[in-house]
Every structure is written in structure tokens, then in C-alpha cells.
Amino acid sequence: MFSAVRQSAKLVRLGNFVRVPPYRPPRSFFCAEAAQGPNIEALTNGDKELEHKLKVLILEVDVMRQEGKLVPDDEFLKDKHWKELLELPTYSARKRLLEYLFKISKKKENRLIKKEEKKQQRGDKPEKKENETLEEFVSTYDLAHNNIFLRVYDNTINQLYNNRLVQAMQFGQKLVVDCGYDQDMTVRENKNCAKQLTLLFAENRAHDDPFDLHYCSLAPDTILHETLQSNIATLHEPWFPLNVHETSYLEKFPREQLVYLTPHCREELVKYDHDAIYIIGAIVDKVNTQPLSLAKAKREGLRMAKLPLDRYLQWGSGSGKSLTLNQCVAILLDVKHTGDWEYALRHVPRRKIIQMTDQKEQKSFKSRFWKPGKKLDLSRKDRRVEVRSIMYDEN
Numbered sequence: 481m482f483s484a485v486r487q488s489a490k491l492v493r494l495g496n497f498v499r500v501p502p503y504r505p506p507r508s509f510f511c512a513e514a515a516q517g518p519n520i521e522a523l524t525n526g527d528k529e530l531e532h533k534l535k536v537l538i539l540e541v542d543v544m545r546q547e548g549k550l551v552p553d554d555e556f557l558k559d560k561h562w563k564e565l566l567e568l569p570t571y572s573a574r575k576r577l578l579e580y581l582f583k584i585s586k587k588k589e590n591r592l593i594k595k596e597e598k599k600q601q602r603g604d605k606p607e608k609k610e611n612e613t614l615e616e617f618v619s620t621y622d623l624a625h626n627n628i629f630l631r632v633y634d635n636t637i638n639q640l641y642n643n644r645l646v647q648a649m650q651f652g653q654k655l656v657v658d659c660g661y662d663q664d665m666t667v668r669e670n671k672n673c674a675k676q677l678t679l680l681f682a683e684n685r686a687h688d689d690p691f692d693l694h695y696c697s698l699a700p701d702t703i704l705h706e707t708l709q710s711n712i713a714t715l716h717e718p719w720f721p722l723n724v725h726e727t728s729y730l731e732k733f734p735r736e737q738l739v740y741l742t743p744h745c746r747e748e749l750v751k752y753d754h755d756a757i758y759i760i761g762a763i764v765d766k767v768n769t770q771p772l773s774l775a776k777a778k779r780e781g782l783r784m785a786k787l788p789l790d791r792y793l794q795w796g797s798g799s800g801k802s803l804t805l806n807q808c809v810a811i812l813l814d815v816k817h818t819g820d821w822e823y824a825l826r827h828v829p830r831r832k833i834i835q836m837t838d839q840k841e842q843k844s845f846k847s848r849f850w851k852p853g854k855k856l857d858l859s860r861k862d863r864r865v866e867v868r869s870i871m872y873d874e875n
Contacts, residue, residue, distance in 0.1 A: 660697030
């Protein structure tokens with residue numbers, strides 16, 4: 481049996497498929513009914529070549545499960561997962577995706593187990609009396625009867641947050657999120673970007689002085705839009721306090737007010753401008769690290785700036801300087817509200833920077849930057865030593 485499984489695994493990996501047996505969904509050892517497999521007709525649309533490829537993929541997943549790989553159950557794998565597996569070209573890429581889905585399935589199972597344990601710890605709810613008088617209700621002091629606490633419902637909090645966003649749409653400063661980089665990202669990067677856009681909206685929504693958000697260049701038939709739509713079901717409702725545009729921001733706002741925030745430019749955003757319309761590029765560049773936002777801003781002739789991270793932070797060795805979209809918006813919200821960059825940069829993860837507790841270390845760090853008051857005498861022979869003493873002055 482195991483030799484046949486190993487041989488079928490080799491055939492799956494090498495791609496030497498001459499005859500594919502008819503697909504039979506694997507039966508569960510703990511259930512009499514067969515496990516639910518993919519909808520072959522809906523995924524292939526009558527394409528014989530694609531149907532052959534899907535059957536080979538089902539066999540590959542079954543062999544990986546028998547070999548003890550981290551593969552989720554067939555009940556967890558939906559048609560969208562099978563469609564994504566069909567688009568992956570290599571065995572290692574499909575294996576990584578299946579491992580990722582396996583971890584998500586186990587997280588959901590553990591969440592349900594913890595929910596049941598908490599439900600058992602709380603116990604059953606106390607039964608209410610059918611014919612309870614007003615005197616009995618007042619004399620009983622608990623959360624279900626008479627108490628001094630006013631219950632605040634989730635719907636009330638949502639209305640409060642939405643009211644802030646409506647006021648920001650009328651009178652607040654506008655912030656543009658450029659969603660036109662979906663073709664430059666992989667499937668996983670698009671999904672990660674959609675998650676960051678969801679967190680960005682939540683971060684802005686919970687602030688006392690939120691931005692008027694505009695998601696521009698968001699094409700409807702993309703993975704980014706589909707994932708964002710699944711995260712925010714009311715995205716396109718007329719009452720939802722978020723501006724979503726399929727067109728570019730150049731058609732919505734005057735060009736002279738636009739400032740593109742890109743980490744690849746030289747100019748730092750030292751002074752925050754409350755009249756400008758800042759643009760953040762919605763891109764997750766884990767694979768493609770090219771300066772796409774810088775090239776786009778130059779091509780459109782827009783002003784550019786970057787957050788003054790190097791001016792106020794000392795980065796640790798081996799840590800990247802990239803920030804998520806929701807972290808960038810949290811920094812902009814705080815600097816708009818307070819005007820203090822040192823306070824606003826508290827949203828940068830502590831693992832990326834070196835904690836400077838000593839005043840001497842802070843003084844030596846600040847002295848690294850150029851001081852305009854000092855002048856150089858370039859005619860001297862030791863001008864290199866002079867430049868080095870100004871740039872790295874520790875006194």
C-alpha cells in the first residue's frame with residue numbers, strides 16, 4: 481500500500497500523468513458519509529483539460545495528506561481554495577498554501593473549543609420568572625434586574641463611530657489610498673493588502689479626529705476588491721461612510737494639493753500640512769521591492785514626501801523599515817492631532833527599533849544629522865576628518 485502511495489506521489493510531483501483514475505472523494509475514518517470535495521463542474525465549466533488538471537490536483541492533495549503533510553480537511557477546503565491551488569504553478573507553492581490553510585483551520589477549531597469552555601464556565605443563564613412583579617424586579621440587584629450601570633450596546637458604539645466619519649466627510653481632511661497596485665502583487669499579497677485596508681478603516685474610524693478616506697483606483701473584478709468586499713460586507717452600501725472610487729485620484733482632486741507619501745523619495749515630511757491631500761500607496765511589497773510608488777508619483781508629476789522615520793528612530797540591525805498601511809495612517813492621525821512626531825511614531829513596532837533610555841545615547845543619535853550652523857573649510861587638507869566630525873559628533 482505504502483509503495484503504491486509513494487509511486488503515486490512521484491507521479492504527482494513529476495507531472496507524468498498518462499491515465500488518471502476516476503475521482504472518488506476520500507472517505508472519513510470517523511464518519512460513514514463521504515467527505516465533501518470540490519465542485520468540479522463549477523470550477524472547470526466543461527473544460528476537459530482543466531478538469532484533468534483538477535483531478536490530478538485532488539490526487540496530489542490526497543497523497544500529501546496520507547504522507548502526513550500539513551493539509552486541512554476536505555470540509556475546510558472551499559471552491560475558492562481549489563481555484564487558487566489550480567493557479568499555482570509549482571508543488572512547493574501549493575504545499576505552502578495548504579500549510580497556511582491548515583494553520584487557519586486549526587485556529588478556528590481552537591477558537592470554537594475555547595468558546596465552548598467559556599460557555600461551560602459561565603454556566604446556564606438564570607431563569608426569568610414569568611409573573612415577576614415590579615417590587616421583585618427592583619429588589620433584585622444584578623445585571624438582569626436593577627443595577628447602577630447603563631448598558632451600552634454595540635449598535636450605539638457603531639453609530640457614534642459612523643457619526644464621526646460622516647462629520648469627517650463633510651469637514652475633515654481628505655486622505656487618499658491608491659489601490660492601483662493589484663497587478664504588481666501576488667495573490668497572497670493582495671489578500672494581505674485587503675486585510676490592511678480593513679484595519680486602516682477601523683483605525684481611522686476609532687480616532688477622535690478621523691480622515692475623510694478615499695479608496696481610489698479600486699477595480700471591481702480583482703482579488704483585492706473581492707477580499708475587501710468579504711471583509712467589509714457593506715462596502716458599497718450608500719449609507720456606509722467610506723468613499724470607494726474606480727477612477728484615479730487625479731480626476732477627483734486638484735493636482736496642486738496632492739502629496740504622494742513614498743518611502744523611496746529624499747524629501748522628509750518634517751512639517752505636517754493640514755491643507756494638503758496625502759496619498760498612500762496600497763501595496764504589500766514582500767516579493768516585488770521596486771519603487772513603484774516613486775515611479776508613479778514622478779510619472780504623474782506630483783509632490784512627494786516620506787515619513788521622517790530616520791530622523792527620530794534608530795533602527796535595529798536586521799529589521800526592515802517597512803510599515804503596514806494601518807500603522808502609517810495611525811502615525812498620520814496622531815501627528816495631525818498633536819503635531820508631535822515623536823509621539824506619533826509610537827505606532828512603529830518596538831521590535832524594529834533600538835530603545836534609547838540614556839540621555840547620552842539620545843544626544844549622540846541626534847548629532848548624526850547635519851547641523852546648518854556649522855560650516856566647512858574645504859580648502860583644508862583634512863576636510864574629510866572635518867566632515868566626519870560634524871556628521872558623527874558625540875560631544
